Amino acid sequence: MDKARIHETLRRLRAEFPLQARMEIAPEQAQEVYAEILGAWVTEGRAPQENRFPPDIVQYLVGLDAIAKSSQGLACYPFSIKNTGIEVHWGHSTVAAMCAIDALAIPALARSPTTIHAACAHCGQAVEASVGELPPRAIIALPDRCFVYYGTPVNLSGKGCCDGLCTGIVFLCASCADPTALPVLAMDEAVAVAEDFFAFQMNLLTIHT
Ligand SMILES: [Zn+2]
Numbered sequence: 001m002d003k004a005r006i007h008e009t010l011r012r013l014r015a016e017f018p019l020q021a022r023m024e025i026a027p028e029q030a031q032e033v034y035a036e037i038l039g040a041w042v043t044e045g046r047a048p049q050e051n052r053f054p055p056d057i058v059q060y061l062v063g064l065d066a067i068a069k070s071s072q073g074l075a076c077y078p079f080s081i082k083n084t085g086i087e088v089h090w091g092h093s094t095v096a097a098m099c100a101i102d103a104l105a106i107p108a109l110a111r112s113p114t115t116i117h118a119a120c121a122h123c124g125q126a127v128e129a130s131v132g133e134l135p136p137r138a139i140i141a142l143p144d145r146c147f148v149y150y151g152t153p154v155n156l157s158g159k160g161c162c163d164g165l166c167t168g169i170v171f172l173c174a175s176c177a178d179p180t181a182l183p184v185l186a187m188d189e190a191v192a193v194a195e196d197f198f199a200f201q202m203n204l205l206t207i208h209t
């Protein structure tokens with residue numbers, strides 16, 4: 001596990017998507033509703049409907065790109081409403097994650113062993129990863145090893161992070177990944193990045209739900 005690589009990836013991710021910084025300065029009431037939306041995903045394993053929450057706060061959170069609206073309910077990073085090709089299973093729930101790093105944040109949020117099904121973004125080979133419930137999280141990847149590639153975001157202006165940044169954060173199979181390239185993370189490194197990036201959500205859930 002390369003600490004410098006984890007640190008550099010976190011720095012880049014927080015610069016390109018300052019979700020934590022935005023939520024920390026959001027009004028208390030918005031933080032509370034955000035925690036309720038997130039908590040609904042974690043406990044119900046699916047998107048909560050918009051009409052459960054105050055419309056003005058939902059709109060405010062959409063403006064921050066902390067959540068995304070659709071006819072099927074509210075998406076909330078790391079949980080997606082669209083089919084992203086990254087499926088995450090725990091307990092009786094199956095959800096789509098916004099991206100590969102987001103998928104690896106879900107075991108900590110769900111407090112459950114979790115299995116991820118995705119495909120190598122380069123060759124399409126199926127990849128599967130099982131992540132243990134407690135740190136240090138045991139990671140079993142099939143076929144043998146897989147990696148996370150953090151690509152360059154495409155023109156983010158006016159788009160949600162999920163449409164410009166997350167689309168480039170993908171899984172690669174061992175034959176397609178060059179593990180020495182900086183934007184390529186080993187699975188344990190990607191889990192460390194994911195948990196640190198989303199750690200503020202655990203705090204919000206503890207305080208507000
Ligand atoms: Zn591949």
Ligand SMILES: [Zn+2]
Binds near residue numbers: 098099102165
């Ligand atoms: Zn993402």
